[in-house]
Amino acid sequence: MAVISKLSINHFRNLESQYIIPSKGINLFVANNAQGKTNLIEAIYYLGHNRSFKTKIIKEVIHFDHQSFQIIAQIGDDRIKLEKSKIKNTVSINQQRISNTSQLSQILPIQIITPDKGFVVNGTPKNKRSYLDWGVFHVKPNSVKSFKTYNKVLKNINNLLVRNKVDELDFWFLSLAEVAANINQNRIEYLQQLKQTTFSNESELLSTLISPLDRFDYQFSSGWPKEVDETNQQSIYNYLSSNTHNLLRVKHLNYGSHKASIRFSLNNKNECFLSRGEQKTLSIIFWLTQVLLLVNLKTKPVVLIDDLSSELDSKKINIILQYLKALKVQTFMTDIGHNLDIIERINPSIFEIDDGVIRIKN
Ligand SMILES: Nc1ncnc2c1ncn2[C@@H]1O[C@H](COP(=O)(O)OP(=O)(O)OP(=O)(O)O)[C@@H](O)[C@H]1O
Numbered sequence: 001m002a003v004i005s006k007l008s009i010n011h012f013r014n015l016e017s018q019y020i021i022p023s024k025g026i027n028l029f030v031a032n033n034a035q036g037k038t039n040l041i042e043a044i045y046y047l048g049h050n051r052s053f054k055t056k057i058i059k060e061v062i063h064f065d066h067q068s069f070q071i072i073a074q075i076g077d078d079r080i081k082l083e084k085s086k087i088k089n090t091v092s093i094n095q096q097r098i099s100n101t102s103q104l105s106q107i108l109p110i111q112i113i114t115p116d117k118g119f120v121v122n123g124t125p126k127n128k129r130s131y132l133d134w135g136v137f138h139v140k141p142n143s144v145k146s147f148k149t150y151n152k153v154l155k156n157i158n159n160l161l162v163r164n165k166v167d168e169l170d171f172w173f174l175s176l177a178e179v180a181a182n183i184n185q186n187r188i189e190y191l192q193q194l195k196q197t198t199f200s201n202e203s204e205l206l207s208t209l210i211s212p213l214d215r216f217d218y219q220f221s222s223g224w225p226k227e228v229d230e231t232n233q234q235s236i237y238n239y240l241s242s243n244t245h246n247l248l249r250v251k252h253l254n255y256g257s258h259k260a261s262i263r264f265s266l267n268n269k270n271e272c273f274l275s276r277g278e279q280k281t282l283s284i285i286f287w288l289t290q291v292l293l294l295v296n297l298k299t300k301p302v303v304l305i306d307d308l309s310s311e312l313d314s315k316k317i318n319i320i321l322q323y324l325k326a327l328k329v330q331t332f333m334t335d336i337g338h339n340l341d342i343i344e345r346i347n348p349s350i351f352e353i354d355d356g357v358i359r360i361k362n
């Protein structure tokens with residue numbers, strides 16, 4: 001169970017040197033525009049992923065007046081420390097430097113809800129895969145190896161296709177078929193578990209975010225053509241082999257597990273026709289169902305919600321808060337302060353952010 005008991009931030013964007021002691025339940029950060037709400041969410045996300053959801057450039061997240069940033073968090077008995085500058089890039093857990101970021105995600109699993117990262121409903125396939133594989137990873141931590149192998153083999157195949165090296169392809173097709181069948185199987189199993197959770201009694205409260213007559217649904221799309229049995233290694237291999245001629249023409253593998261996606265619908269209406277509010281609501285249902293599934297599987301993630309109130313009415317905000325409270329997950333949420341009366345009903349720890357300085361209010 002992940003709970004941050006102390007968080008120190010030094011020179012991350014506009015957040016100067018400071019620390020906070022969050023509560024293990026819901027923590028609310030209230031501030032006007034441009035005070036540091038998203039920066040705080042980004043800092044916590046950085047801790048769990050060793051990267052930002054906004055930029056790949058380290059310099060952008062270091063405070064303008066400084067050369068490096070540091071974020072330290074105590075999570076149970078573990079202490080995670082990130083320190084980054086133009087020349088230094090260290091991540092350590094309990095003072096041991098680590099090179100494998102998946103260790104971070106295991107100590108600090110984070111489910112993030114932010115318009116900055118894009119919604120999952122009507123989102124890009126890449127974003128959908130990132131949320132899907134986040135769940136797969138927490139249910140099957142070994143899946144990280146399959147994803148790494150897949151990407152390596154895919155790179156080799158594309159390289160050979162560009163150079164027209166037909167003879168060497170067969171070996172890599174075999175490797176890709178093996179690892180792709182495994183990835184597809186894991187993704188299908190995970191989504192089945194998630195669907196069961198979506199339609200279980202435990203999700204009753206979440207389902208009240210939409211009308212009882214509305215039917216929210218989602219389907220997995222593996223990225224492989226219809227004629228391929230995506231969980232069967234032989235079927236994948238046979239398809240790749242028989243399709244070599246086409247691949248040599250397009251010079252890259254234009255289908256496969258790296259193109260997987262999830263197709264969402266509401267009342268059989270394709271996701272692209274939904275309003276932004278509907279997309280946000282359904283995305284929240286999907287994300288918070290993932291949180292419920294992981295809680296049931298004994299991995300309690302930390303939930304980050306940036307800009308809770310935007311695009312949601314007070315009834316929906318109330319439902320989401322009740323749900324998070326019942327799940328007993330540590331939550332960091334930001335708000336501009338428009339719906340304080342509703343949020344205060346669930347007794348959160350309230351912090352205020354003023355020009356990069358975070359202070360507890362109650
Ligand atoms: N590297 C940096 N160094 C110092 N300040 C920065 C850096 N990067 C961004 N900022 C500033 O941090 C401030 C707060 O940004 P942030 O996105 O956290 O605001 P916010 O509170 O989420 O506002 P909003 O309500 O508009 O979403 C902005 O004024 C921004 O310009």
Ligand SMILES: [Mg+2]
Pocket residue numbers: 037038039306307
């Ligand atoms: Mg913001």
